[in-house]
Amino acid sequence: xxxxxxxxxxxxxxxxxxxxxxxxxxxxxxxxxxxxxxxxxxxxxxxxxxxxxxxxxxxxxxxxxxxxxxxxxxxxxxxxxxxxxxxxxxxxxxxxxxxxxxxxxxxxxxxxxxxxxxxxxxxxxxxxxxxxxxxxxxxxxxxxxxxxxxxxxxxxxxxxxxxxxxxxxxxxxxxxxxxxxxxxxxxxxxxxxxxxxxxxxxxxxxxxxxxxxxxxxxxxxxxxxxxxxxxxxxxxxxxxxxxxxxxxxxxxxxxxxxxxxxxxxxxxxxxxxxxxxxxxxxxxxxxxxxxxxxxxxxxxxxxxxxxxxxxxxxxxxxxxxxxxxxxxxxxxxxxxxxxxxxxxxxxxxxxxxxxxxxxxxxxxxxxxxxxxxxxxxxxxxxxxxxxxxxxxxxxxxxxxxxxxxxxxxxxxxxxxxxxxxxxxxxxxxxxxxxxxxxxxxxxxxxxxxxxxxxxxxxxxxxxxxxxxxxxxxxxxxxxxxxxxxxxxxxxxx
Numbered sequence: 001x002x003x004x005x006x007x008x009x010x011x012x013x014x015x016x017x018x019x020x021x022x023x024x025x026x027x028x029x030x031x032x033x034x035x036x037x038x039x040x041x042x043x044x045x046x047x048x049x050x051x052x053x054x055x056x057x058x059x060x061x062x063x064x065x066x067x068x069x070x071x072x073x074x075x076x077x078x079x080x081x082x083x084x085x086x087x088x089x090x091x092x093x094x095x096x097x098x099x100x101x102x103x104x105x106x107x108x109x110x111x112x113x114x115x116x117x118x119x120x121x122x123x124x125x126x127x128x129x130x131x132x133x134x135x136x137x138x139x140x141x142x143x144x145x146x147x148x149x150x151x152x153x154x155x156x157x158x159x160x161x162x163x164x165x166x167x168x169x170x171x172x173x174x175x176x177x178x179x180x181x182x183x184x185x186x187x188x189x190x191x192x193x194x195x196x197x198x199x200x201x202x203x204x205x206x207x208x209x210x211x212x213x214x215x216x217x218x219x220x221x222x223x224x225x226x227x228x229x230x231x232x233x234x235x236x237x238x239x240x241x242x243x244x245x246x247x248x249x250x251x252x253x254x255x256x257x258x259x260x261x262x263x264x265x266x267x268x269x270x271x272x273x274x275x276x277x278x279x280x281x282x283x284x285x286x287x288x289x290x291x292x293x294x295x296x297x298x299x300x301x302x303x304x305x306x307x308x309x310x311x312x313x314x315x316x317x318x319x320x321x322x323x324x325x326x327x328x329x330x331x332x333x334x335x336x337x338x339x340x341x342x343x344x345x346x347x348x349x350x351x352x353x354x355x356x357x358x359x360x361x362x363x364x365x366x367x368x369x370x371x372x373x374x375x376x377x378x379x380x381x382x383x384x385x386x387x388x389x390x391x392x393x394x395x396x397x398x399x400x401x402x403x404x405x406x407x408x409x410x411x412x413x414x415x416x417x418x419x420x421x422x423x424x425x426x427x428x429x430x431x432x433x434x435x436x437x438x439x440x441x442x443x444x445x446x447x448x449x450x451x452x453x454x455x456x457x458x459x460x461x462x463x464x465x466x467x468x469x470x471x472x473x474x475x476x477x478x479x480x481x482x483x484x485x486x487x488x489x490x491x492x493x
Contacts, residue, residue, distance in 0.1 A: 029271025
């Protein structure tokens with residue numbers, strides 16, 4: 001049967017105490033509403049309508065590329081009124097599935113059960129027939145604040161009563177309405193047109209369609225959700241944190257089923273899409289953002305952040321590394337405390353060690369930069385060794401310039417390579433050199449000032465506060481600073 005999904009996303013979310021509309025609050029690296037849209041799209045609907053209101057321009061701008069149709073609710077007069085804004089766009093023969101932008105964890109399987117009940121009339125409390133109004137319910141540990149599912153003595157659903165309007169007996173009911181429902185568009189349209197707002201909120205409740213359906217003899221199917229945590233709404237920061245923990249656990253379970261070992265499943269954050277190969281090991285406090293791909297037997301150390309990065313088979317990322325928009329091939333070793341910035345491309349068997357930063361550079365197979373090095377806007381060949389403390393001086397204050405280091409070059413420790421410059425294949429730079437001109441292949445290049453011993457120099461000693469202030473005043477005034485105390489030890493003492 002044709003399907004139209006209506007997502008209600010017009011609420012302000014006052015309890016969030018935020019300038020950001022509630023449906024844009026982040027969950028697992030994406031807005032709440034984005035999760036709901038993604039789940040709806042997996043049902044292959046004919047159309048998805050998002051009813052927006054508070055902060056509508058922000059919502060539309062943030063999700064401008066979402067495959068949905070936007071419907072404005074200019075006056076927030078309740079959930080029934082919100083659905084009415086979208087129904088004129090829905091053909092009578094469609095099934096309408098109503099979702100909420102602040103219920104982000106409902107699963108595709110649960111929604112398919114709800115749709116099946118709406119189309120067949122099957123489900124607890126349904127009268128059978130060619131279709132039904134299907135509502136998603138759940139047994140709540142604490143039903144306070146939620147609409148209660150009121151049943152007739154035989155178990156059939158009779159009505160849904162909002163907490164504010166419920167009697168003491170009705171408030172004792174633990175089965176609650178999640179707000180999600182499905183029905184034929186023509187029937188839903190008729191029930192909505194008959195809604196009244198004579199309740200404590202003065203609003204048109206969508207839940208009142210249940211009583212309308214019962215009154216018209218239409219079967220109502222109450223479909224129980226498998227888990228309360230997956231279907232309750234996010235209304236404040238505490239509930240947002242609970243949803244984050246639930247999503248984290250769900251994603252951790254998926255990763256373990258895909259072949260990854262998680263040292264502690266409670267301490268991993270996937271804020272995007274993470275794909276893993278076989279026998280991947282992920283240590284604690286790893287964060288994955290955007291789209292990350294880990295090949296077979298990849299090991300991720302503790303406290304690493306990977307963003308929009310792919311990692312090849314048998315590569316190890318040691319602890320405390322930050323990698324973004326980078327491509328890493330096979331059998332590489334990164335870290336600890338390494339940073340790969342956007343555009344870093346590492347070929348097979350590359351080593352990037354502690355406190356090494358690589359940006360917009362390609363590093364050839366077998367090359368190493370193991371300590372305290374910056375490589376930016378560079379092309380590094382194969383089997384190159386970059387010594388500790390070496391830097392590609394790529395920025396002149398206005399422009400970025402490239403450095404080319406050809407195959408087999410050996411860069412001595414503390415080499416400054418002033419770009420643009422080319423280091424020839426098999427060449428060597430002496431430690432402490434500043435290379436500002438191209439280096440011929442196979443040659444040794446040194447640029448060092450002569451070493452000087454200064455006779456008679458004595459190491460400065462401590463001054464008392466008065467002498468120190470006098471020295472500072474004299475220096476700032478341009479005068480000669482007072483001599484050191486006579487008891488200052490010399491370097492040879």
